[in-house]
Amino acid sequence: MLTIGELSRATGVKIPTIRYYEQMGLMAAAERSGGNQRRYEPQDRDRLSFIKHARDLGFTIEAIRELLELSAHPERPCADADTIAIRQLQIVRNKIAKLRPLEKELERIAACCHGDSIRDCYVLQSLANHDMCVSEH
Amino acid sequence: MLTIGELSRATGVKIPTIRYYEQMGLMAAAERSGGNQRRYEPQDRDRLSFIKHARDLGFTIEAIRELLELSAHPERPCADADTIAIRQLQIVRNKIAKLRPLEKELERIAACCHGDSIRDCYVLQSLANHDMCVSEH
DNA sequence: ATCTTTTTCTCCAGCTACTATAGCTATTAT
DNA sequence: ATAATAGCTATAGTAGCTGGAGAAAAAGAT
Numbered sequence A, B: 001m002l003t004i005g006e007l008s009r010a011t012g013v014k015i016p017t018i019r020y021y022e023q024m025g026l027m028a029a030a031e032r033s034g035g036n037q038r039r040y041e042p043q044d045r046d047r048l049s050f051i052k053h054a055r056d057l058g059f060t061i062e063a064i065r066e067l068l069e070l071s072a073h074p075e076r077p078c079a080d081a082d083t084i085a086i087r088q089l090q091i092v093r094n095k096i097a098k099l100r101p102l103e104k105e106l107e108r109i110a111a112c113c114h115g116d117s118i119r120d121c122y123v124l125q126s127l128a129n130h131d132m133c134v135s136e137h
Numbered sequence C: 001a002t003c004t005t006t007t008t009c010t011c012c013a014g015c016t017a018c019t020a021t022a023g024c025t026a027t028t029a030t
Numbered sequence D: 001a002t003a004a005t006a007g008c009t010a011t012a013g014t015a016g017c018t019g020g021a022g023a024a025a026a027a028g029a030t
Helices: A004-011 A015-024 A042-056 A061-071 A079-111 A122-128 B004-011 B015-024 B042-056 B061-071 B079-111 B122-128
Strands: B038-040
Touching: A004 A015, A004 A042, A015 A042, A042 A061, A042 B122, A061 A079, A061 B122, A079 A122, A079 B079, A079 B122, A122 B042, A122 B061, A122 B079, B004 B015, B004 B038, B004 B042, B015 B042, B038 B042, B042 B061, B061 B079, B079 B122
Parallel strands: none
Antiparallel strands: none
16 A cells, blocks of 8 residues: 555656546545545556656546546457547647747747847847748748 | 727737736737727737737747837847747757657557557557657656 | 617636645654 | 654646626617
8 A cells, every 4th residue: 555655756746646636537536544644556556657658748638538448448449549649649740840930930030139239139020020930830 | 090809800819818918918908999998009019919929939928028028128238038039949949859759659659559459459558658668758 | 860780898717737835634753 | 752754625826818798889780
């Protein structure tokens, strides 16, 4: 049996976050000690590690809930889990695709400022004037 | 003079967002019509466009506040604005740097699942077992 | 002038995924 | 027995909006 602090150290998930996951229904309500403190089984640690790993990969709570649902039904087809992973991959790729033009634009804006005073600051001019941008965003 | 709807259409910023910016002090409290509706001057449109452009580039409200502060003082050195832009570039680069390993990991997880049922689903196994990951994240 | 439609007003709640505080109690170590 | 550490609940706050309710104003049609 683990205390919430031990579970936290074992998984790298902060204590308030563990309680939050319980509230959100990702973790089952833990058993309690005589003094009303949460006590966990080893399998709770596995489940929480799964959640942490998925969160680190950017899956939403909702998506994780679905994945956990699926893993509770070993006979179901694997395709559903695959779909969720592919969806997440799309989300991550979209984010990267949006950030890359921003990076380029900021490089340009930040690198080119050779003015001395705000009056002719390239950064501020660029922000004021969208036409100066080299790409869409 | 523009109504809030016209300003919204002119800049692509939604009406509640314009009111929110006013609340946050990014936009000055607008003049009002006899019937208490907001009326804007052309320079308000420029300011809001500036804000929108900066938001699109991922600057926080706080950073935008600083940039607007700076642009109100044309005699100050340009370096301050440059610093803010460079900081934002760092933030964007960090985000990309974090997302790329996730992309790789998700590609691997999503592509390799050849099992039929959840029992031997590669997606779920990978999430359960961090050791299967090829990179840190 | 009246009627209808559209726009705007304020206030407040909700979103994601936590994080932090306050005030209290339980457990553990000495 | 006492002190230190760890845990409890409940509530509010974070960023940056977004949406809804209910009322009032403005604009267009007759």
